[in-house]
Amino acid sequence: MRRLTLIAIPYLWLVALFLVPFLIVMKISLSEYALSIPPYSPYLDLSAGWAGVVEFLSQLDIENYIFLTTDDLYWKAYLSSLKIATLSTIITLLVGFPLAYGMARAATEWQPTLLMLVILPFWTSFLIRVYAWMGLLSQEGLINQLLLWLGVINTPLMILNTPTAVYIGIVYTYLPFMVLPIYSILEKLDESLLEAAEDLGCSRLVAFWLVTVPLAKNGIIAGCFLVFIPALGEFVIPSLLGGSKTLMIGKILWEEFFSNRDWPVASAVAIVLLVILIIPILLFQRNQQNQREADT
């Protein structure tokens, strides 16, 4: 009995506040926009009994999904989100790997401090970390002032409100997610393997490429997914740094819901985003499982 209660409480909580809301989104994505409250139809009327359910099901259609393919705003936004998420994941890897490598090679007594320095930004407000770049990147901002003073440029660069600013924002805020999994593998790496490779005639660079990188593979993959998955649905970064011209699907969904009040289309946008995310999520889970098996 006690076991049943223990299972039931978290179970029912998640069903009520995760599963049911999700089913509602699916249902509304198949509904039609209507000028009423709630602003969509059909509305499930359970008091009409079975006939009401049949009536309700017969009125659902995939019109919103067809609409998403006809208006090029949406597929452009999906493509642009994919492009921004992919490119910024690669840049984060290029910035994060040397950092993780440097940490793993640092003196042992320094490592806890370095680790804390990487984790600290993670506890700091995400919003504030994005906001910090607004002042730096603006036309009167410090970066432009510095470049003007150095004589690199003559007129201030337009960085804020462009996709470049979004890339910078994503790399900056998600860098700890890339560094931590790579570091945790490199830290365990047996250095005698590298020495062996060098003894057998590899140059340091070749040894790095043939030994370190393959061993760190799982960490690199985990880090990439930890950056890519949240970056794809990102809302805060494109809306603060990207300006009106940067299309990202999280922002489109937000505007569709809050500005256009088109709930059915917003729901359809959400469902398509999830469908796109399923592949990387499943790949990520498989990688985590491999990692666990490798550890045991």
Add this chain to the structure above:
Amino acid sequence: MRRMSWFNVTSLTLGFAFLYLPMVILVIYSFNASKLVTVWAGFSTKWYSKLFQNEAFLDAAWVTIKVGLMSSCLATVLGTMAAYVLVRGGRFRGRVLFSGMIYAPLVMPEVITGLSLLLLFIGIGLDRGVLTIILAHTTFSMCYVSVVVSARLVSFDRSLEEAALDLGCSSFEAFRLVTLPIIAPAVISGWLLAFTLSLDDLVIASFTAGPSATTLPIKIFSAVRLGVSPEINALSTLMIAVVTIGVISASVTSKRASLRQHREEQAAERGQE
């Protein structure tokens, strides 16, 4: 000691400079006398006093702390229960669905979680306010708590629980006297994580908050949308200071605890000899 190559030193320096310089500059400019945030006009703390006179911010801060405390405590209880069920619960009907519902919110884009909860609250006619934000935050942070706690549950020796049961404990006593003290560090870090996630959340709170309740991130977001403001710099500095002090003192405490444990283990080993 290993010798660091110039490459490692450079990448560490550049990497940490990239991570920390934007924050340091933000903190410095919060003491700028000029309203123009990019021109330095001397040291001043006037934005801090302005901030403390701004009642809208103080109200929002109070709502945020209330939501954070309530949701993190609820999430810790629910998340620990969920972890216990997942690791020790054995087989039961719908276990796959249950673990799916624990892991899915971790990878779900925030805009979708927010949208779906809002549609639920409207559907059941629940007025949006502090309560709805607490429900929303509890739901996603309990999943994080459960991941943290189940990692600890998996790694600990089950025979300790069985020994307690053999010695006549009820299963609840065994949990309270044996399991809970062992998983306590994970429960505490789960709570901290839930609390931080709640304080930090903008997107889900924006969907589930009503006009009667505004949290600090919502307030900050609407203020900075229009551009950089010195008052927000001051507020950010205060928040960064609190987090820094918290993280450093937590890491010092855990270092001391592990040193003490190490000493006790050594003493116990000496005793056995």
